[in-house]
Amino acid sequence: MDITFLGTGGSVPTTKRNTVSFALRLGPEVLLFDCGEGTQRQLMASSVSFMRISRIFVTHHHGDHFLGLPGLIQSMNFYGRTAPLEIYGPSDTASLVRDILGLGVFDLKYEVVGHDLLPGDRVVGEGYAVDAIRAKHTVPSLGYVFQEDDRPGRFDPQKATSLGVREGPDFSRLVQGESVKVGDSSVSPSMVMGAPRKGFRLVYSGDTAPCDELRRAAVGADVLVHEATVSSDLKEKAMEFGHSTAKDAAELAMEVGAGTLYLVHISGRYEDPAPLLEEAAGIFSKTVIPNDLDTFVLRPEQKFS
Numbered sequence: 327m328d329i330t331f332l333g334t335g336g337s338v339p340t341t342k343r344n345t346v347s348f349a350l351r352l353g354p355e356v357l358l359f360d361c362g363e364g365t366q367r368q369l370m371a372s373s374v375s376f377m378r379i380s381r382i383f384v385t386h387h388h389g390d391h392f393l394g395l396p397g398l399i400q401s402m403n404f405y406g407r408t409a410p411l412e413i414y415g416p417s418d419t420a421s422l423v424r425d426i427l428g429l430g431v432f433d434l435k436y437e438v439v440g441h442d443l444l445p446g447d448r449v450v451g452e453g454y455a456v457d458a459i460r461a462k463h464t465v466p467s468l469g470y471v472f473q474e475d476d477r478p479g480r481f482d483p484q485k486a487t488s489l490g491v492r493e494g495p496d497f498s499r500l501v502q503g504e505s506v507k508v509g510d511s512s513v514s515p516s517m518v519m520g521a522p523r524k525g526f527r528l529v530y531s532g533d534t535a536p537c538d539e540l541r542r543a544a545v546g547a548d549v550l551v552h553e554a555t556v557s558s559d560l561k562e563k564a565m566e567f568g569h570s571t572a573k574d575a576a577e578l579a580m581e582v583g584a585g586t587l588y589l590v591h592i593s594g595r596y597e598d599p600a601p602l603l604e605e606a607a608g609i610f611s612k613t614v615i616p617n618d619l620d621t622f623v624l625r626p627e628q629k630f631s
């Protein structure tokens with residue numbers, strides 16, 4: 327499982343930062359969160375296959391969060407996509423998607439479906455769920471909580487060997503939940519698997535001023551992707567436009583005990599994001615300001631688990 331930041335800038339693109347989007351790669355499936363203008367070109371420059379995107383979660387209808395959709399949808403069509411594409415967002419997303427499908431001249435050969443989500447709605451995928459939460463912005467805006475299903479415990483190969491199981495296909499059978507024969511007796515998965523492991527939790531703020539709903543949702547986040555449009559000397563401006571400062575984001579990460587904080591939606595006024603990083607890392611040391619196209623492994627693939 328990994329995350330690729332495709333765009334990390336806020337409001338308008340700069341030569342260094344494209345508008346907001348990141349991809350969450352879950353094995354063969356890719357979830358996209360927000361889709362600023364030019365996201366498809368960022369995808370092509372990354373190792374993420376855009377044809378594998380199954381679902382796109384848009385936080386709100388400001389252009390810097392969705393204007394990449396028309397081009398991406400048409401390029402997927404050009405490359406022969408047949409799998410349906412689901413696009414989620416706040417109220418009026420279904421009609422926004424219909425409008426996008428009516429732009430220009432092209433013959434759509436796959437299904438693109440827009441869905442309106444309300445805060446509290448849940449989208450269930452294979453092995454995960456994504457919950458919509460209410461953000462506090464100048465227009466209806468959602469944050470998202472990606473929650474992976476809990477996973478089986480870790481396989482203990484030494485234990486299995488000590489019980490007489492031979493390394494090879496029998497190891498895989500045990501991991502997949504089957505018992506295996508050893509001589510006259512059998513070894514069951516419960517004898518060689520540890521306690522179930524909590525699934526991964528990633529919380530994305532979208533554009534928002536600090537708010538209670540996000541605070542509640544962020545509890546237990548392994549990763550918090552939070553907007554930090556400006557530094558705290560511009561706090562009043564941030565509040566006026568429904569945004570957060572780097573300090574706000576770091577305080578939230580600290581309060582909820584997040585694993586890692588990634589700051590995005592960095593205003594174009596910061597050619598160098600060092601002031602934002604300094605401000606946030608002074609409060610929450612595990613803060614990262616990713617550059618466009620940075621990929622971070624969230625969990626390495628493990629043999630036998």
Ligand SMILES: [Zn+2]
Nearest residue numbers: 337388390533
């Ligand atoms: Zn924005």
Ligand SMILES: [Zn+2]
Nearest residue numbers: 386388463533
């Ligand atoms: Zn916005």
